[in-house]
Amino acid sequence: MTPAQALAVDVPAEVRAPFIRPPGRALMLGHVHPDADVLGALLGLGLALDDRGWTVTWGGPHPAPEVLRFLPGVERYRRLERLTGPFDVVVTADCPNPGRMEGLLEQARALAVVVVNIDHHGDNRRYGDVNWIDTTAAATGEMVYGLLVALGSSITPAIATNLFTAIHTDTGSFRYSNVTPKTFHVAGALVAAGADPASVGGCLYERRGPESLRWLSETLGRVRVSEDGRLAWLTLATGAVPDAFIEAEELVNYPRSLASVRVACLLREQGGQVKVSLRAKGDVDVSRIAARFGGGGHPNAAGCTVAGPLGRATDEVLAAVRAALDGSPPGEVSSSGA
């Protein structure tokens, strides 16, 4: 197999079609609290269109978080309330649930010729005019790379950095079970195109503020582990540590990192509600647990929002996780992830 063959990605013609036309107007629409896969995919694709002469708007219900302000072009991603169209194409990325765009999708639909929904979540609700859902992709950024290759777009260092960062974060730095040979081929091509792994890793993980280790110790002291060791959780009441710190850290990875743990939970109180992050190591499908509370995600990484107070939400979620653990066969813990 030559590298070129290995990199070939099967992109359906209907996904390519909206972009094969004279330069038009495009909206790259993100969802609430955009992460690196959302931003990297939208910036990577949008910058490629921009390079081809398109007029591109980027944004969503929330701005890009501080920790991702290093992404090339991120200064063009804005908080959006009222959209000004028309748009020849609207792209959503990594967003299974249209409700997470808080009304912006409905506005966009009225202003757009076509909505292209690009995602790797199996529970995607297929709300686009074109729906490209590939659950074998480690990240939406990996899919966008394939689309750009299929379109014959040149991958600039700025585009490569965005897509590489999307893949880097969604794979837990290439550690999770979603990593395939294709993931490494795409990551390799992106590095060849100008993404700098040391720089991206440094920006993501080595820019903590001076207070953050104190907050981290405050946080780690709250991790609880079930008697049988299979379940670990972390609860954070409003104001326990700063929001910016929580958003900059994948705190659920600390309870997850214990050898005996099969499901880890982070429960974070926010404005009367509790945001729940669930992680599994392969033998419990946490997306099904999240779905019971109106959320969703991947089998090994999912989330939902539950009504407060924190104590009751914690009891409800842990009960659901315990039931799922009891329903799954005991056995060895496989190493797998988001």
Ligand SMILES: [Mn+2]
């Ligand atoms: Mn993703």
